[in-house]
Amino acid sequence: MKSFARLRLSDWIFAVLMLTLAVVCVFLGSWQMERLAEKDALVAAVDSRITAAPIPVPPPESWGSLNTEDLVYQPVELTGAYRYTQTTTVFTSLSDPKGQYSGPGYWVMTPFELQGGGTVFVNRGFVPQQYQETAALGDLHGEDPGTVTISGVLRTPETPGFMTPEADMSNRIEWVRDPERLAKMTDPALAPIAPFYVDLPAGATGELPQAGETVVSFSNNHFGYALTWYGFAIVAVVMLGFWLARQARQPVSGP
Template sequence: MSERAVLGRVMTGTFVLLMLALAVVCTWLGVWQMHRLAEKEALVAAVDQRLNDAPIPVPDVASWPSLDLAALNFRSVSLTGAFRYNQTVTVFTSLSNARGAASGPGYWVVTPFVLADGGTVFVNRGFVPEALQEAAVTDAESDSVQVTITGMLRPGEKAGFMTPAADTSNRVEWVRDPQRLAEMVDPALAPIAPFYVDLPAGAPGELPQGGETVIAFPNNHLGYAYTWFGFAIVAVVMLGFWLFRQRANSKS
């Protein structure tokens, strides 16, 4: 067999292996997307159930280090304690598709809530327009009145690579991360919960404007799965067509 023929067979074998490997990888990715689809649908069903469940007591301090926050996300909880309004921090946001009257650039008004049983939970009292930020952090006094409130438990948001540092002089943060927020309040409020609580909507027109929790789970996994399975089929069809042409050429 000539050197050229050997080289041709090697190239043919390499191409066949590459195309088969491509088909296998695409099939695996399609199957993986189907698993992700099942997980997402299970998550949506679980959250729907949590939204309809009666409030539970907020987890106590002893459980905070080992909490499964994903399992508690969007769970309605009740808290008894007192707000520390003079420790309020604002978190910049731009509210679109608002349920209330206020929207656009503005701030979440986040206030420490000292639990009667110990520990502090940051409570997102709602949204205020940008022009009211200064008032939100200055027109407040410390409050020792014990109240019971109900809200939605949320895991803390994580800062990204491009997230700016906090503006401590104006008491402005950029993410609702309890660890970062804790750095802007009195250390005596520790320990700080690894989650925060969103308050529900109040009376129409009331500020801060609660009830703006976004409950949405993008679910494009089925489309992605079809795409990967389609690539796998195309790879196999192209390989079959190429092998057919090779055999036809060898007979001519």
């Protein structure tokens, strides 16, 4: 019978690789726990800010360096004028509405030109799909109010995925609420465009667009991911121990 001291070089190389794998799994588990702490802090910050009084919208001179994550779901106040004829629509399917309308439809994203310069896209709310053309033509607002002060919730851009289609420029249809993409369908004179958009609060019952559909939610699976990585680390070490013990018990082969 051979002892652990007589294990072959290849055995020790395999053992080192398995231990390295376990260390990597522990590192990834710890990283997920750090992300969990960050997400918990973000949720706590959002819970405190979403009910706060509106603050002035960040000015255009700050947009280039603005970290929108620090202001997500922050109520903001804007003074300026809607540019209804520059409205774009973003396809969605509203499955759990707060208002009376739901199903396939569109977010109505209208540029709001700030009094001091610069433009912020305002999500005026949801319309069923049969109102898309009317919304895109800017005909869902009644009389133009001119310069107004509005308030809403600041939102970060939606990130297009690998399979996200290009915009339907002729029908003014987009697939994500991303100001950078939406800006391609607006008058260049409205530049600069804010790197965020604003959701309006709910209006009168039955009013279109149907605002107030903001959903505050965060994907938070970090604890489960951490347990998975730690579990892999434990399994790797236990299996390595059994394997080394088996190898040590094998008789020496050869002459």
